[in-house]
Structure formats: C-alpha cells, structure tokens
Amino acid sequence: MSGAASRACPKDTLLTQFADLGLDKPILKTLAAQGYETPTPIQAQAIPYVLEGRDLLGIAQTGTGKTAAFALPIIQRLIHRKRPAPRRGARCLVLSPTRELASQIADSFRTYGQGLGLGVAVVFGGAKYGPQVRALAPGLDVLVATPGRLLDHLGEKTCFLGETEIFVLDEADQMLDLGFIVPIRKITQHLPKSRQNLFFSATMPGEIGKLAGELLKDPAKVSVAPQATTVERINQQVLFVEGARKRELLVELFANPELTRTIVFTRTKRGADKVAKHLEVAGVGAAAIHGDKSQGQRERALAAFRAGRVRVLVATDIAARGIDVDAVSHVVQFELPHVPESYVHRIGRTARAGADGSAIALVADDERPLLRDIQRVTRQTIPALDRRRDPALAVMAKANKALDQQDGGWEPQPETASAKPRPQARPQARPQGRAPGRPQGHGHGHGQAHGQHGPGQHPRGEGQANRQPRPEGQASRPQGRAPNRGGGGRRFAGG
Numbered sequence: 144m145s146g147a148a149s150r151a152c153p154k155d156t157l158l159t160q161f162a163d164l165g166l167d168k169p170i171l172k173t174l175a176a177q178g179y180e181t182p183t184p185i186q187a188q189a190i191p192y193v194l195e196g197r198d199l200l201g202i203a204q205t206g207t208g209k210t211a212a213f214a215l216p217i218i219q220r221l222i223h224r225k226r227p228a229p230r231r232g233a234r235c236l237v238l239s240p241t242r243e244l245a246s247q248i249a250d251s252f253r254t255y256g257q258g259l260g261l262g263v264a265v266v267f268g269g270a271k272y273g274p275q276v277r278a279l280a281p282g283l284d285v286l287v288a289t290p291g292r293l294l295d296h297l298g299e300k301t302c303f304l305g306e307t308e309i310f311v312l313d314e315a316d317q318m319l320d321l322g323f324i325v326p327i328r329k330i331t332q333h334l335p336k337s338r339q340n341l342f343f344s345a346t347m348p349g350e351i352g353k354l355a356g357e358l359l360k361d362p363a364k365v366s367v368a369p370q371a372t373t374v375e376r377i378n379q380q381v382l383f384v385e386g387a388r389k390r391e392l393l394v395e396l397f398a399n400p401e402l403t404r405t406i407v408f409t410r411t412k413r414g415a416d417k418v419a420k421h422l423e424v425a426g427v428g429a430a431a432i433h434g435d436k437s438q439g440q441r442e443r444a445l446a447a448f449r450a451g452r453v454r455v456l457v458a459t460d461i462a463a464r465g466i467d468v469d470a471v472s473h474v475v476q477f478e479l480p481h482v483p484e485s486y487v488h489r490i491g492r493t494a495r496a497g498a499d500g501s502a503i504a505l506v507a508d509d510e511r512p513l514l515r516d517i518q519r520v521t522r523q524t525i526p527a528l529d530r531r532r533d534p535a536l537a538v539m540a541k542a543n544k545a546l547d548q549q550d551g552g553w554e555p556q557p558e559t560a561s562a563k564p565r566p567q568a569r570p571q572a573r574p575q576g577r578a579p580g581r582p583q584g585h586g587h588g589h590g591q592a593h594g595q596h597g598p599g600q601h602p603r604g605e606g607q608a609n610r611q612p613r614p615e616g617q618a619s620r621p622q623g624r625a626p627n628r629g630g631g632g633r634r635f636a637g638g
C-alpha cells in the first residue's frame with residue numbers, strides 16, 4: 144500500500160458541498176430530494192478519489208455515510224462509461240457481511256441511481272435461488288452479495304464475474320469475524336485483474352491489513368476515525384451493577400423518555416429473547432433479532448423498530464451488523480462483548496450521520512476485565528456510576544423474585560402442552576405504555592425509583608440464577624410466541 148494518499152482532514156471538509164465533489168446534476172438532484180445537504184467527512188474525502196478511478200482504503204464505521212461515499216461515485220462511473228452489463232455478470236460487485244446490510248446497500252444504489260436505468264440486485268443466503276438466478280441472468284450494473292451465497296452462484300455458474308469493473312468490500316473487519324476471509328479470496332479469483340477496488344473497514348486488524356494489501360493497488364487512504372477509537376459524539380456511560388440485577392436496571396432505564404429508539408445488545412441469542420420478553424412484560428415494546436430468527440422474522444422486527452412500533456430492538460452482535468436505522472437514541476449493552484472492537488461497533492449504531500447518541504453499558508463485577516480491555520483499546524476512561532447494592536434495585540429484584548416463585552420460576556416451560564396462557568398470576572397495576580420514570584434514567588435517587596416501580600408494576604422476568612450466557616452457536620429455544628406468562632404485558636408486544 145505504498146503511496147497511499149491522505150485527503151483533507153474532516154475539519155477541512157466541513158464546508159464542502161456535494162456539487163464541489165464532481166457529481167453530476169441528476170445525482171445532486173436526488174441527494175437534495177433525500178434531504179442530504181452536505182457531504183459527510185468520509186463522502187467529502189472518498190468521492191473525488193473514486194470518481195478518478197483510484198483504489199480506495201476507507202477506515203470508517205457504519206453510520207458515517209460510507210455507503211453513499213462509494214455508491215454515488217460508482218453510479219456516476221457506471222453511467223459515464225455506459226456499456227451493456229455482462230450476461231450473468233455484474234459491472235460492479237459489492238460484498239457485504241450480512242443480509243441486512245446487503246439489502247440496505249442495494250436499496251441505497253436504487254435510491255441514489257433513481258431514473259438512471261441501473262440494474263441492481265442483491266443475493267444472500269436464506270433466500271430462494273430461483274429469483275436470484277433470474278435476476279442475475281440478464282446481467283446487472285450493480286450486484287450486492289454476501290460471500291457464501293455468491294460462491295454458490297459462482298460454483299453453479301449462474302454468476303460470472305469476469306467482466307466486473309468495480310469491486311467493493313464493505314465492513315471487512317466484520318467479514319473476518321464471520322469467517323468470510325477464505326470465501327472472499329476465492330471470490331476475488333473470479334474477478335478480472337484490471338478493476339477498481341474499494342475496501343472499507345471500521346478497524347484494521349492485522350489480517351484485514353494483509354487482505355487490503357493483496358487487493359488494493361496504490362490506494363488512496365481516507366479515514367474518519369482512527370483505528371478502534373470510539374465515535375466522539377457518543378455520550379458513553381458505564382453502570383456497575385450486580386449481574387442478577389441487570390434486568391431491573393434495564394427496565395428502570397426505560398423510564399427515561401429520552402430513550403426513544405434503543406438497541407439493547409446481548410451476548411447470546413437466548414439472552415436476546417429473554418431480555419426482549421422481559422421488557423415487553425414490563426410494558427416496554429421490544430423485538431429481538433438474532434441468528435436463529437428466520438429472514439422474515441428479522442425483517443419484521445426491523446420494520447417494527449424502524450417504524451417506531453417497538454421502542455427497543457434487542458440484538459446479538461452478528462444480527463445487528465449492518466442494520467441502518469436512523470435516529471437510534473441509545474445503545475444499551477446488557478452484557479459487554481468479549482471482543483473490545485465489538486464495543487465500538489455496538490455504540491456506532493447510535494450517533495449516525497452527524498446525530499448525537501448515548502451508549503450505556505451494564506457491567507457486572509465479572510465483566511471488569513472486559514471493560515478494562517475496551518478502555519485500553521479505545522484509549523478512554525468511560526464515566527461510571529456504581530449502582531451495586533442499590534436499595535431501589537434490590538426491592539424490585541425482590542418483587543420480581545417473589546413473582547417468579549409464584550409462577551414457578553422463569554425458566555421457560557417446554558413449548559408443548561404448556562404453551563397456552565397461564566392463569567393470571569400477576570398484579571395488574573402496570574401502567575399503560577412507558578413507566579413514568581426518573582427523568583435521568585441512570586441517576587441515583589434510590590428511594591424515588593422504588594416508588595415509581597413498585598412491585599405491583601414490575602412484572603416478572605427471567606430468573607436471576609438462570610441468566611447464564613450460552614455460547615452463540617448453541618441452539619436457543621424454539622422461536623414462536625412464548626406463552627403469556629405475565630399479567631397483561633402482552634398488550635405492549637411489538638413486532
């Protein structure tokens with residue numbers, strides 16, 4: 144990667160306009176219609192290089208506007224050098240680690256390329272082959288794909304990349320996490336030697352640096368955040384709390400009306416289901432998204448969250464990757480991730496495209512080493528508040544425990560004969576909608592919190608003793624609707 148160039152720093156690009164970047168009028172018109180007034184720093188830096196036909200190495204997190212940073216100049220290049228798309232092939236290939244991100248990238252190309260007659264399609268696993276084969280057959284201007292399914296198509300010869308002009312690798316570090324490096328190397332063997340390469344990653348672990356070195360020729364280098372540093376606009380906070388009291392603290396956080404659109408991260412798929420269920424029972428609309436959910440379930444959950452029908456999306460890291468939802472006000476980490484970089488990815492779900500955001504991490508004593516790693520990698524000390532031995536949480540936990548016992552414990556019953564609603568065992572005093580909580584969801588105010596979340600208002604949730612993280616790969620209990628074991632919380636059920 145010798146000769147890598149660095150463009151102006153974001154400070155210098157603040158006043159850049161889209162029109163200054165060399166984009167054509169139809170694209171400028173579309174951007175104006177989208178309400179994009181000024182380019183984001185990654186766009187201001189990257190677009191001129193891509194228009195020149197340079198290879199590019201972009202260090203940028205999601206939420207920085209990097210999709211438009213490559214999609215806009217690619218569209219312009221495809222239009223300027225108009226030629227028929229190769230049969231079963233694509234003039235531009237974009238590889239994305241997840242289905243959600245792939246769909247969003249394809250949507251972005253369609254939006255930005257409105258009226259320009261571009262053929263855009265997306266292929267990913269978990270969907271039928273037939274429609275994908277038919278979409279590929281006539282040839283495409285832009286193909287967005289996840290690596291595994293694309294390799295299948297290449298193997299079946301339903302896709303051909305020998306005439307691809309532009310290759311984009313997005314979220315390269317996530318590709319590494321998901322084990323896609325070998326498939327990517329196989330895919331690149333199908334590409335012609337002469338092509339333009341764009342490579343995006345939020346972080347640059349060694350393996351990714353090596354891959355970039357193999358793929359890129361004299362790349363321009365643009366960066367909007369130094370390696371693994373945390374997005375500065377995000378207001379971060381750590382709350383120390385006993386592992387067994389996290390669910391009470393989580394519900395208490397949602398008394399703060401500022402948590403309008405929140406993603407809660409759990410480490411495990413089963414944990415995501417349990418947390419979503421607990422929130423719903425507590426009157427906080429939530430939907431879970433993770434690897435065991437079908438494509439349809441994931442899309443429905445995401446649509447409900449996007450439309451504001453549920454206030455909370457509970458997600459595992461893998462499921463959350465590439466989700467582009469505007470105006471996520473808060474990210475809550477119910478458990479810290481084992482990999483410090485994931486912390487950066489998680490909080491990057493908020494504060495997208497220039498907005499501010501908040502990130503709250505619930506940290507139990509046994510997670511302190513993980514927190515230390517995160518602080519070391521992100522070179523910061525995150526402000527912390529100690530909510531351990533908090534009397535308000537203790538009272539709520541006691542109430543939940545009593546209700547758990549009343550209902551025979553939280554651990555889900557086998558979903559066979561018992562899958563019908565249980566008798567109402569729960570007090571009905573839960574308020575409709577959001578609990579009228581403390582204005583600052585993570586302040587002290589112990590006694591006050593207790594008054595607002597009395598035992599009658601706190602439905603039961605997961606049993607403390609049972610909240611053992613399970614490895615990601617372990618099967619979670621079957622999906623589908625769990626029996627309504629609460630006394631009315633289902634009113635608030637979301638997506």
Ligand code: AMP
Pocket residue numbers: 178179180181182183186204205206207208209210211467468469495496
């Ligand atoms: P991305 O980082 O590509 O996932 O983009 C994050 C979000 O920012 C998306 O919802 C885009 O629609 C939005 N966005 C991208 N560029 C701009 C811009 N220049 N002005 C306003 N919003 C933008």
